[in-house]
Structure formats: structure tokens, C-alpha cells
Amino acid sequence: MTGNGVYVYAIIPVGTALPPGAVGVGGPPAALRRVDEGQVTAVVSDAPSRLRARRRDLMAHQDVLLGLADRGSLLPMRFGAVAPDEESVRAQLAGSQDGHLATLSHLDGCVEINLKALPAQDSLAAVVAEEKDVRRLREAVRRRPDYEANVRLGEAVATALSRRAAEAGKKLLRTLTPMAREVAAGPEVHGCSLNVSFLVDRSGSDSFRATVRRFADTHREHAEFRVAGPLPCYSFVSSRPLRTPVAGG
Known part of the structure; x- marks a missing residue:
């Protein structure tokens, strides 16, 4: 992990597969990984040193979300969601797990x-x-x-x-x-x-x-x-x- 923080794409139910071959924002594109906490998972990558709303990164963000959506429900993050580190992501997941699960259930199949x-x-x-x-x-x-x-x-x-x-x-x-x-x-x-x-x-x-x-x-x-x-x-x-x-x- 770099010192630039963790870029967050979405929250998904634990166990949901990541899109094969999908990569994230940055140049070169960052590899995707999971941050699990209880029954939910955040899909993340290393954040680039300078994150700007360029077409390349906007499309990468959107492609990750579309690939995840094909595999089930998700809570999509808007472009530019960055956490300081994985521990911050886990803390957020743990503190809001019930709400995330309820929303994921509501959006399932939609x-x-x-x-x-x-x-x-x-x-x-x-x-x-x-x-x-x-x-x-x-x-x-x-x-x-x-x-x-x-x-x-x-x-x-x-x-x-x-x-x-x-x-x-x-x-x-x-x-x-x-x-x-x-x-x-x-x-x-x-x-x-x-x-x-x-x-x-x-x-x-x-x-x-x-x-x-x-x-x-x-x-x-x-x-x-x-x-x-x-x-x-x-x-x-x-x-x-x-x-x-x-x-x-």
C-alpha cells in the first residue's frame, strides 16, 4: 500500500467475486483488492499520488462498478472516495455494517x-x-x-x-x-x-x-x-x- 491512502470503489456482500482482470484508477492502473469486515467487503486499491477527474480514471472507476454490479448488489462510491488506510475502511464497515446490509438487501437484483x-x-x-x-x-x-x-x-x-x-x-x-x-x-x-x-x-x-x-x-x-x-x-x-x-x- 502506498502513502497516498486507499481508494474505495464500492461495498459489497462478503464473498462476492471481483471482476476478473479488472483494474482500478491510476497510471499504471492499480490492482484491486478486498477489505473484509464481518459480512461486508470494501473493494479498494492504492490511491494514486494525484487523483484527478481524468477520463481514464473516471472510466476505470465506472468499469469496476459495472463489473461488480454484474455479480450482485453493491453500494457504489462516487469517484474520488479515499480513506487514509485500510484500518479506517474497516472501522467504517464495522460501524455501519447493519445499515450497509439493509441497503444491499434493498438493492439486490436492481x-x-x-x-x-x-x-x-x-x-x-x-x-x-x-x-x-x-x-x-x-x-x-x-x-x-x-x-x-x-x-x-x-x-x-x-x-x-x-x-x-x-x-x-x-x-x-x-x-x-x-x-x-x-x-x-x-x-x-x-x-x-x-x-x-x-x-x-x-x-x-x-x-x-x-x-x-x-x-x-x-x-x-x-x-x-x-x-x-x-x-x-x-x-x-x-x-x-x-x-x-x-x-x-
């Missing part, structure tokens, strides 16, 4: 699917046809074009696009919620009308995504839907031990 709804930028014709205020302002610009009229028209179009996307997103959310074990609202994302994650049975993830695709096809003039997943269940793990901030780079 994946996370994230959904974002954005305004459909290529639907101007539909907006003009369906939105009276936009149609009125557009006619005013045609009759007497000036800067202020164009600004008002642009604002009206942007407002209509955002509202239509939000309405479509809420409608899809009502459709998808019964298909999920749990739903978690995500942080606000610039340009998005909806950002939400679903805890879905792994066996039903294909059907879930197919439902989104069908809805998106029939509402393409209202919103653009972006789906990510299956993912490790970041949004459904309340405890994020050992997390430390990492600089961008």
Missing part, C-alpha cells in the same frame, strides 16, 4: 436507470401551429420586424418548448413510476426539464427502456428523452462514506 427530458429543439413548426401566443408574436414580427419583437418571440418560443418538455416528462414519469421500486429526483441540470432516476429490477430493465423509447417516438415534437443505464444504484444509496472532493482535470 439497477438504476436515469431519464432526462429536454426541449425538442427541432419542433418549431409544431410550436407555431399549437401555441397561440407564439403564432401571434410571429405574425407581429412579420408585419413589423424589430429587435424587441424578435426578442419577445424568442422568449415565447423558449418558454413554450420548456413547458411542452416538462409536460411530456411528467406524463412519462406517471407511466414509469409503477414499473420502478423507487424513484429519486436528480439535481437540476441546465437545459433539462426533468432529471430523475428509477430503481428497476434488472430483469425488467429492457422493458423499462422499451417503454421510454415508445413514448419518445410518439412525443418527439414535445421533448427529447435521454436514457442512461443500467447503472450502479448511486441515487438510492443514502450513505456515502469516505467521500473526498476531487479536482477537475
Whole structure:
């Protein structure tokens, strides 16, 4: 172990196999190892001397989590979780073992699917046809074009696009919620009308995504839907031990 601390990827049930051939962050990539405590295990590696959010390390972190997720439930750590040493990791595992086991049981057999709804930028014709205020302002610009009229028209179009996307997103959310074990609202994302994650049975993830695709096809003039997943269940793990901030780079 280096003097830079221990990088923590996830907490898993004891006895879960590590992904064969998987390696961790750093250059050269660090070897993975286990830190066992009671009925839970932390998947760790040596932390690099300078940990930054580079694509290489972000992808390595994600690949480890995806490999572990294929083998069972896990509590994923966000990128940049570093503990001072293995004893600190064991102490955290011992102190929170009951909570970790309960969360692992809750997440067993599940994946996370994230959904974002954005305004459909290529639907101007539909907006003009369906939105009276936009149609009125557009006619005013045609009759007497000036800067202020164009600004008002642009604002009206942007407002209509955002509202239509939000309405479509809420409608899809009502459709998808019964298909999920749990739903978690995500942080606000610039340009998005909806950002939400679903805890879905792994066996039903294909059907879930197919439902989104069908809805998106029939509402393409209202919103653009972006789906990510299956993912490790970041949004459904309340405890994020050992997390430390990492600089961008």
C-alpha cells in the first residue's frame, strides 16, 4: 500500500467475486483488492499520488462498478472516495455494517436507470401551429420586424418548448413510476426539464427502456428523452462514506 491512502470503489456482500482482470484508477492502473469486515467487503486499491477527474480514471472507476454490479448488489462510491488506510475502511464497515446490509438487501437484483427530458429543439413548426401566443408574436414580427419583437418571440418560443418538455416528462414519469421500486429526483441540470432516476429490477430493465423509447417516438415534437443505464444504484444509496472532493482535470 502506498502513502497516498486507499481508494474505495464500492461495498459489497462478503464473498462476492471481483471482476476478473479488472483494474482500478491510476497510471499504471492499480490492482484491486478486498477489505473484509464481518459480512461486508470494501473493494479498494492504492490511491494514486494525484487523483484527478481524468477520463481514464473516471472510466476505470465506472468499469469496476459495472463489473461488480454484474455479480450482485453493491453500494457504489462516487469517484474520488479515499480513506487514509485500510484500518479506517474497516472501522467504517464495522460501524455501519447493519445499515450497509439493509441497503444491499434493498438493492439486490436492481439497477438504476436515469431519464432526462429536454426541449425538442427541432419542433418549431409544431410550436407555431399549437401555441397561440407564439403564432401571434410571429405574425407581429412579420408585419413589423424589430429587435424587441424578435426578442419577445424568442422568449415565447423558449418558454413554450420548456413547458411542452416538462409536460411530456411528467406524463412519462406517471407511466414509469409503477414499473420502478423507487424513484429519486436528480439535481437540476441546465437545459433539462426533468432529471430523475428509477430503481428497476434488472430483469425488467429492457422493458423499462422499451417503454421510454415508445413514448419518445410518439412525443418527439414535445421533448427529447435521454436514457442512461443500467447503472450502479448511486441515487438510492443514502450513505456515502469516505467521500473526498476531487479536482477537475
